[in-house]
Amino acid sequence: MFFAILFFLTGSWLYYLQVIKGPFYSDLSFRNSIRLLNISAPRGNIYDRSGKLIAGNTLSFGVFIVPQEADDIDSEMENLSGILGVSKSLLERNYKRNKTASFAPCELIRGVSKKAAISIEESRFEMPGVLVKEIPFRNYYYKEVFSHVVGYTGEIGPLELELLKPYGYNIKDMIGKDGIERFCDRILRGKNGGMQVQVDNRGREVRVMSYRKPRSGKNVYLTFDAGLQKLVYNLFDGRKGAAIFMDPNNGEIFSLVSSPSYDPNESLAKAVRSEESPLLNRAIMGVYPPGSVFKLITAMAALETKSIRPDTGFVCLGKLNIGRDKFSCWNKDGHGYVDLEKAIAWSCNVYFYHAGLLTGAEKITEYANMFGLGRKTGIELFGESSGFVPSKEWKRQEKKQTWYPGDTANFSIGQGDMMVTPLQIAAVVASIANGGFLVRPHVLKPAGNVALTNLDTEELKVAKENIESIRRGMRKVIEDPDGTGNRAASGIVSVSAKTGTVQVGPGIRPHGWFVGFAPSVNPKICFAVFLENGGSGGDAAADIAKPAVEYWFRKKQ
Structure with missing residues (x-):
């Protein structure tokens, strides 16, 4: 009698899992194999009055990790540290700061060289969950010459995010921090795209489920020579x-x-410390x-x-x-x-x-x-x-x-x-x-026929x-x-x-x-x-x- 009752309960539970809840778990499994990727919009260029490029974008790479797809995060960070030539502690700090959800790609580092990006791609089987993304990197072609006018970009901060979120800004966005980069940020920044990709159990992309093309930012022309x-x-x-x-x-x-x-191409730490107040x-x-x-x-x-x-x-x-x-x-x-x-x-x-x-x-x-x-x-x-x-x-x-x-x-x-x-x-x-x-x-300079500022005399x-x-x-x-x-x-x-x-x-x-x-x-x-x-x-x-x-x-x- 006892075994009959046990058999009945077990069968009922299996029926519940497979038939009644089956679609739910199937959908959950499917969703767990979907990766959501943000595609950064190329920022608009900044030109002088005759069309000389002052600030533009250079192709760069960023390294990310999807926590739920990684076998051993600690070990994978050790491997990445060796390939990238950076300390493991830096990657760990960035991971703790940037992690949002186990299924979301977490940025570990950006500004990675093409050579390092290729090395990581070649080692993907040893580091499941690690992926490399192309990220536009801001390049200031005249270096110090235009810095007080053009300014620079940086990652959005908590206070900035609070103020700008109603305008479509999100965490990790790169924004203008000073100069024209800041004044014209909404013109220059464009609109990010994104895509959903299905991945297998080793984190390899199987197919693209949906794709939204990023919209490039608009260019800005200065009155400068x-x-x-x-x-x-x-x-x-x-x-x-x-x-x-x-x-x-x-x-x-x-x-x-x-x-x-x-x-502005370099870290500002030295400039901040300088007694010359650059x-x-x-x-x-x-x-x-x-x-x-x-x-x-x-x-x-x-x-x-x-x-x-x-x-x-x-x-x-x-x-x-x-x-x-x-x-x-x-x-x-x-x-x-x-x-x-x-x-x-x-x-x-x-x-x-x-x-x-x-x-x-x-x-x-x-x-x-x-x-x-x-x-x-x-x-x-x-x-x-x-x-x-x-x-x-x-x-x-x-x-x-x-x-x-x-x-x-x-x-x-x-x-x-x-x-x-x-x-x-x-x-x-x-x-x-x-x-x-x-x-x-x-x-x-006016954008088309529209002056960006009040020029009344x-x-x-x-x-x-x-x-x-x-x-x-x-x-x-x-x-x-x-x-x-x-x-x-x-x-x-x-x-x-x-x-x-x-x-x-x-x-x-x-x-x-x-x-x-x-x-x-x-x-x-x-x-x-x-x-x-x-x-x-x-x-x-x-x-x-x-x-x-x-x-x-x-x-x-």
Whole structure:
């Protein structure tokens, strides 16, 4: 009787497993033999204005493991370590970090050479569950030259994923981390594809069940000229500073260099540790006193308020006493009788002390703000600084101090609490070069007929004759035998400029500015070059600007 009952129960259980639950287990077995593979979409390329490739994709390989298909994960990682020439602990760390489900391929490493990929494929029978996938690898063809503009890509982080998941981003996605790679990420990234493949009990692919083709990202074109960018970068020769060369009529940037730089093809660990701060984009993030280049703003404010006329003159004896304080000119012997054009050409401090005191700090602040100082330009790069324009009210509220005439004197020549970015100064120079329009500096060419950024210009409420007076002074900076920038005189094109030297502290080499435009009539390019501790602006900074401007006009001939 007992055996009869046991036989009945066993038979009933077998019937239940084979007949009633059979389809379920069959389906489960079938699903366990299906592998889901993600196919990365090729990222769009980045080109310069003439179609030279700046950033693109190179074929690379990644190694993955499907946990449920592996016989011995520990042993297989040991084998992979030997083939790849990497530590087993690295593979183990990546496995723990990237594993999601036993049936899902888990990334162990990427950037594997073709030779290593072939070796792994040849050893597949010894390492069931291990597979090699093609992964587009980002390549930056100009290395350090474009890094502060183009940026770099990296694996999406937890906080980024939380913000971007609603837009179709997933774990392990490669995204733009800085520069145009970040600003245009949704344009460049495309849409990943995928496929379902059936595999046998050794993890070998038997057939493709379904396939969704990846959609490549769109290409992006920059306003830059790769040749000019490379030349300017090389002219810095590793010295700290920044330079911008742009079209003063529409704000297109031909070159934007920050030095020193970093190679986005390599690990950023070294750059992060460097005391030279190569990750800092000095062109848009660095803030510095404008020094004597700010005299252009002081001149404009003084002319517009009728505090001076172009022919107004002052006598420079090498210093000016204001109250009990003495304010010096850089020329200790003095410049003698100076009008506006000579004051700009010779960068006479005493002239601008007088002009600033007659104009008043409030009006100088007003015109500095009008020309875009104290606020971001809106360039398509992240981390732009606003700079800072001081005022009487600010000093009273923040410092609990009174604004004195000496503050106005310092303010008039760009010293004191005033802070600007090199890009802001380039935009100021553009406004003078184009006859009084505030343009928006930008680095992206329109996509088709659609502008990727707002390129509206703003007409400044300044008299054309006052702009012309300042432009004549800037021309004399180069053409006057005693002009502070005459070493930048070119036999190829007429240049108008303004030099600036910023005192930093006792025993410390001053910062140098050299800004301007060319040709002097109907300008086609403007520039701002800044060198940290570069000495007089008419020297080292001018030596960067001159060959760059000459290169541009030789190319246009």
